[in-house]
Amino acid sequence: MNAWLRRWGLSGILVISMGCSGATEVREPLSDDGLAAAGRCLILTTNDAEANFDGPKVNVDGKMTYQGSISRIAAEKKRLLAQHPGSVLLVSAGDDLQGRYMERADGNRALAAKTAWQVYEKAGYDYGTLGNHEFDAGPAVVRAALEGLSTYRILVANVDLPGSILDRPGAPLIKEQVVADCGGLRVGLFGLLTPSAKQISDIGDLKFKNPDDPVFPAARAAIARLKQQGAQVIVVISHLGIEGDMKLAEHVQGIDAIIGGHSHSRQWRWERFEQTVVVQSGERFKYVGYLELVGKANGKPGMDLPRSSWLIREVKTDMPRDEATEQAIAAAREPLIQERVVGQRTVPWDVSGAKSDYGQRAARAVQHFAQEKSGKPVVAGLLNSGGLRSNTVYPVGPVTNLEIAAIHPFQNHLVLVELTGEQLAQAFDSSCGGTVGAGGNERRPSRAVVFGLDVQCLPDNPGIKYRYEDNKPVEIVQPGQRVVSIAVDGKPVDPKGLYRLATLDYLTKAGTYYALGGTARKCLDGRDYTDEDPCKGSPLLAEVIESAVVDGTMDQPLAP
Secondary structure (H helix, E strand, O other): OOHHHHHHOOOOOOEEEEOOOOOEEEEOOOOOHHHHHHOEEEEEEEOOOOOOOOOOEEEEOOEEEEOOOHHHHHHHHHHHHHHOOOOEEEEEOOOOOOOHHHOEOOOOHHHHHHHHHHHHHHOOOOEEOOOHHHHOOOHHHHHHHHOOOOOOEEEOOOEEOOOOOOOOOOOOOOEOEEEEEEOOEEEEEEEEEOOOHHHHOOOOOOEEOOOOOOOHHHHHHHHHHHHHOOOOEEEEEEEOOHHHHHHHHHHOOOOOEEEEOOOOOEOOOOEEEOOEEEEOEOOOOOEEEEEEEEEOHHHOOOEOHHHOEEEEEEOOOOOOOOHHHHHHHHHHHOOEOOOOEEEEEOOOEEOOOOOOOHHHHHHHHHHHHHHHHHOOOOOEEEEEHHHOOOOOEEOOEEEEHHHHHHHOOOOOEEEEEEEEHHHHHHHHHHHOOEEEOOOOOEEEOOOEEEEOOEEEEOOOOOOOOEEEEOOEEEEEOOOOOOEEEEEEOOEEOOOOOEEEEEEEHHHHOOHHHOOOOOOEEEOOOOOEOOOOOOOOOOOEHHHHHHHHHHOOOOOOOOOO
């Protein structure tokens, strides 16, 4: 093995940079002393970690174990800093907060979020941005959590902070941009929150700058400010998703690198648009990215692209852990809901992709539970694919409450909705996927998880346009253009007939672009669902799934 591979512990991993001439150069990050005069900064990256501090739970030879961890990434940063003082940063591209470490036994979500963010701080994170999942429990929780940070700085340039719940005059909780001295480079960084947070999360009255275009103008303004402050290299910490990042690279000049999140992409090679590179490093501390920025000669602004590099490394169990971070994780784990076995899994639960039948099992459990508790016919259960988390295959064996919570981490309550056949077509127009958004130009996959209805779609015919109220989609302008047919028990639905579905309060509020907000909505006990009385007494989705496991119906065969 080469000496530099042994020294850095990157066995089998090389950094390959392609110059304009097509020549290939292989080297270790920060290893070429000949580049020191130009300035070199190594940025370690993670994204969409969702507070999975132990790493994702994975199935290895039929047994569940954890892979990756924040403490191994913390140890990696410390090791690199010891070799190259002042030349290493650690950043997160959003969605820091979600999952098990948000579920304290006392229900204090704000304290859980504050404690979790302090674990990131203990691990040595320098900069990050907000993701939509930071707002799963509302903006007040985000503020409380931000108040617990001192060295981990959250950057967001496209949110209108003054006067908002996240505003703290004199001692800002969030900065728009910052210039960091790293390895002899003045690195300008700013963050961007996905505008879809308005639809898919609870950001309260928090507003985006320039609502008609909440990304590009804010990015251009941040770049201008950073250049005035003497930044040589401009880096965006983005929670826009890979497609949004590529659009940003195409439409906004002056960006050297975009460190992305939101789409959970694992990029072994960087994407590139002219002089801008786009990187993203998977999810849940399973991978760590190494982005080496090399400055241009003579202190000129911009990144020396042929000499800069990107690699992504799997965080494996043979990597050392950081003891201080381990202690912080242990302290954060202590007040959490304890794991207990609730039943037995008689078939594997594949929650790793769209082809899994787990979602249909969950939707069936919702339909059956709602019908039993309401005493009324319920034709279908409707969930959204984005609400099924964990990306794991669970083997036959004991089922625990924490496994169910990992798959269904959101605090979503069951609601009954009544729709006509015509309204069903409108609702499933958006769930068919294809292009959506206010301008009909945002690409989304199919998102419906349904049991009890047979829905046939034409997902690319045509783009969907919505009518918005308070920046939320409430109606499709031309409904019924994507749905070919909808049937119940093999019979086409009657456009004028009424159909009762069991779904989640999140979807009744137009979450994930579903147009269910204008339908008749009821709690399971018959009360009207209103903003003032939003069915908080109804069970959570995770509780419904646990009930199905306990009574043995969860794993019953699905009808052919």
